Amino acid sequence: MRAVTVTPGVPDSLRLVDDWPEPPSEEGAILVEALAVGVCGTDHEIIAGDYGEAPPGAPGLVIGHESLGRVLEDPTGTLRAGDLVAGIVRHPDPVPCANCAVDEWDMCRNGLYTEHGIKALQGFARERWRIQPKFAVGLDPALAGVGVLLEPTSVVAKAWDHIDRIAHRTEWQPQSVLVTGAGPIGLLAALLATQRGLTVHVLDRNTTGPKPGLVAALGATYHTGTVGELDFEPDVVVECTGAPAVVLEVMCKAAPIGIVCLAGVSSGGRTIDFDAGALNRTLVLENNVVFGSVNANRRHWDLAAGALTRADPSWLDSLITRRVPVGAYAEAYTPAGDDIKVALEFTT
Incomplete structure (x- = not known):
């Protein structure tokens, strides 16, 4: 064969x-x-x-x-x-x-x-x-054309599962989500956020191509530019680029008691001049959490299968x-x- x-x-x-x-x-x-x-x-x-x-x-x-x-x-x-x-x-x-x-x-x-x-x-x-x-x-048989998306969806299903678990540390009602990066992981992370009824923002470098339309079709808002230029503080951040500057910026951008999930992997080998003390002060005084997430277990794969079944098939196909x-x-x-x-x- x-x-x-x-x-x-x-x-x-x-x-x-x-x-x-x-x-x-x-x-x-x-x-x-x-x-x-x-x-x-x-x-x-x-x-x-x-x-x-x-x-x-x-x-x-x-x-x-x-x-x-x-x-x-x-x-x-x-x-x-x-x-x-x-x-x-x-x-x-x-x-x-x-x-x-x-x-x-x-x-x-x-x-x-x-x-x-x-x-x-x-x-x-x-x-x-x-x-x-x-x-x-x-x-589900309806996923015959798009079921290949299950593995990347399982990765973000795990990310959201762990965000939900961390959220139980306090009385918390998140409203807004920032997803950085509009690749497959970022777009699927945004999909799962919209399925939770949250206000979703996606930040990416592309100004043309299919990504802005895919984000708009979710009912989310598409942004270009830098994290610092955003005019809101997200309750949740799902960072999917792995770009060192973006990783550091989103840690400082999250709202008080916010949760930042790092789902992108950096290549390493790059040094950035950054005020680590200011970052420490922000995380400590605002009770924020930053955690990394990769891969998935059976529970997350089952959650992902359900999420794909609930999604718009034409959006997934796109x-x-x-x-x-x-x-x-x-x-x-x-x-x-x-x-x-x-x-x-x-x-x-």
């Missing part, structure tokens, strides 16, 4: 293999026909050779962690043949740590977790894959700005100017 693979650690080793072996039964009881995989920044970093780890003894790593497939067989009865399904990316470590032992593998403390298409588990960019029932998330057949796989992994989400499709 066909599979898109890399040699981990070797830059630009991406290739389409025609004779990749069928998924072994050890991978899971549920056999799935791939429909599509999403492409994200993690894939680009793996292709560049920055990281990635093949399973022990494997000839390479099948990439692709944003999955969508259709069940071919499930002898466990968890799902039925024909059901839409996505595979959870991260699996708990075998030790396990205290968090993995209670299925909070997104909060693994010892780093021995594995991840499909990233770390020691084959990914989903292959014509057929297997998954254990515990890591198989069924999807997030997928390019659909590329697997035969033209290299095009899917070559960035284009107005890309939001690219889907590599195995069936057309």
Whole structure:
């Protein structure tokens, strides 16, 4: 069968293999026909050779962690043949740590977790894959064209779950949300904020292209410029750019008892002249919270599936700005100017 693979650690080793072996039964009881995989920044970093780890003894790593497939067989009865399904990316470590032992593998403390298409588990960019029932998330049939968005939605579902948990520290009724960055994570974070009935603002650099319209379609307000130029103090910030200057600015911008969730990852290696004392004073005197969030566990994937089911299907479809057949796989992994989400499709 066909599979898109890399040699981990070797830059630009991406290739389409025609004779990749069928998924072994050890991978899971549920056999799935791939429909599509999403492409994200993690894939680009793996292709560049920055990281990635093949399973022990494997000839390479099948990439692709944003999955969508259709069940071919499930002898466990968890799902039925024909059901839409996505595979959870991260699996708990075998030790396990205290968090993995209670299925909070997104909060693994010892780093021995594995991840499909990233770390020691084959990914989903292959014509057929297997998954254990515990890591198989069924999807509403109406999401057949957009279900590949489930993985990034699970990331922001976790972010909002943790925002809600932190909010219980006091009597708090948030009204406004600032999302910085209008990539897939930012737009989906804004979607979940509007589903909570909050007043949503999205800040991004783009003045043209599809992003302003997508934000407006949510009933949210689109901004360009800098954080400092905004004329309000948000109760909640979901920072999705990872840009160091923006990260520091939003920490100072949040309203008293505000919550700032850092969901973007900075590349590092850049020094900024910044008044750390002023930031400390703001956070302490205003009782603000800043926390980081990445990955997701089963609870968040289920929350994400519900959020996608409630969303406008045409809006979700607009997030997928390019659909590329697997035969033209290299095009899917070559960035284009107005890309939001690219889907590599195995069936057309």
